[in-house]
Amino acid sequence: MNSEELTELAQQLRVDSVRVADRAGSGHPTSSMSAADLMAALLANHLHYDYDHPGHPGNDRLVFSKGHASPLLYSMYLAAGAIDEEEFLTYRTLGSRLEGHPTPELPWVDVATGSLGQGLPVGVGMALAGQRLGRTPYRVYVLSGDSEMAEGSVWEAIEHAGDQHLDSLTLVIDVNRLGQRGPTRHQRDLDAYGRRLRAFGWHTVEIDGHDMDAVDAAFNEARSTLRKPTAIIAGTRKGRGVAAVEDREGLHGKPLPDAESAIAELGGRRSIRVSVAKPQEPAAATRSPRRTTAVDLPRYEIGDEVATRDAYGKALAALGAGRGDVVVLDGEVSDSTRSEFFAKEHPDRFFECYIAEQQLVAAAVGMQALGHVPYASTFAAFLTRAHDFIRMAAISRASLNLVGSHAGVAIGQDGPSQMGLEDLAMFRAVHGSTVLHPCDANQTAALVLAMHELSGIRYLRTLRGKTPVVYGPDERFPIGGSKVLRRSDKDRVTLIGAGTTVHECLRAADTLADEGVAVRVVDLYSVKPVDERTLQSAAEDTGCLVTVEDHHPQGGIGDAVAEVFSDGRPAPQRLVRLAVGDMPGSATPEEELRAAGIDADSIAAGLRLLLEKVIR
Structure with missing residues (x-):
């Protein structure tokens, strides 16, 4: 499209943003209006996307990091013919795919956005996958607001993208000066953003975001820039085109006061349809199915002393040999998490994210959106920094594996700053998550393989110290199961542990057995979903359940067990x-x-004491 046609398209996007928010009675039309020129040029002249085939490997990726500007995104879908007018008008209504902030309920949305500062880190993961894994000619575009440039996660992403020379990545910053409650930190000082970005190795283009020729030229410049990611830093005006709201405070997140007059001021409704350019076909080598062969897991003998983190690393390397879709990311602790075993055998699929846990998780989210199966690992304690990214990953319907090592007080002398003591609670609270805590090497290896086939957020908790191998290499460990390691008809109490505490429970049970007291021991390796049947049976048989966990009391194994009996079914005494x-x-x-x-x-x-004082 030429400049005049692009300007008309931008006005259509503004009008549609105004009217859909007005119909819904909520939304962010003014934030959409500021970026309309930018997105009109991208949609009509630069984006390559087949809306009939959203899974096409050559499709460019567009991430609306400023997800509150969803009216603009949905107006783009309407202009491209991806949705029709009837669906467009369902915006923000019950059952609609057009939610207040975009989610993958729509097939053209790769990841959920709305928690600011996440779009660029995810985009970095997508660009990394394209650069290192896909060899397909797609580009990654991220639309960001100026307010979210204050987020630390954005600067983790900016540094990583510059360091990795991600020239397929274009960040579009909509510098409209106004945040939710007033002016942003740098307001419309474009060079304030430019200086910082250039310091991290980015190419920058500073433009008037409402000058269509300049916008179009900026996208061309980004495409032609090599060895550097590009930031288009666009000065814009919130509510552009409607005098009553343009560049005015106090209107964030509100429909326009008089939508009808605003639409008239914008030139009225239009019905432009954009024929978006189709993506290039990837090279034949990249179209072949990813390798899938038998996985030769490491095997350990009963009685061996092996750290579960070691078993994780070796199982991961074996999994990588049999599954070509596996990618591994680490936060500069691969020698401790043992993901270094994978890195040595499959260096092309290993990604060092350094000590930037938000970027670590975000990159994994971006990669899984492109069909890869990530395993991202760091210390269990440090994953808490990335909790918002994990929460949003669940909203994104993401499927990824997160592994936290050095869990619990059992790590010893390093002290509490390094001890993951909240991680089980954090991951159990994530929607649709799976939480696993193996106690020995063979169990760990089996669960690493099982995680590959699961969906949603999967968390594996591993241990620093060596623990005895108690299971044979051919033992099976179904998700949602448990293992009863000590059992008799005379059991008076049930001990329930996971990880380190399984071995402590076994030793305690053996000590009491020598004293004539029979104790049942359950290895609750699947903390979520939990083995309700085994726990109910133990409650019926012994009347007393004792949970033992290397974790804080809140939200961990004890709560997982208690919740089994919270629906009115017979509870233990x-x-x-x-x-x-x-x-x-x-x-x-x-x-x-x-x-x-x-x-x-x-x-x-x-x-x-319990048996003497309480249980008669």
């Missing part, structure tokens, strides 16, 4: 929780477990 209740310090792993009251001696002592 007693449900006792042993967990890390105090703030730990630095000590040996053995001293840490003892101080927390979750070592074998403490468990045995607690059961003696």
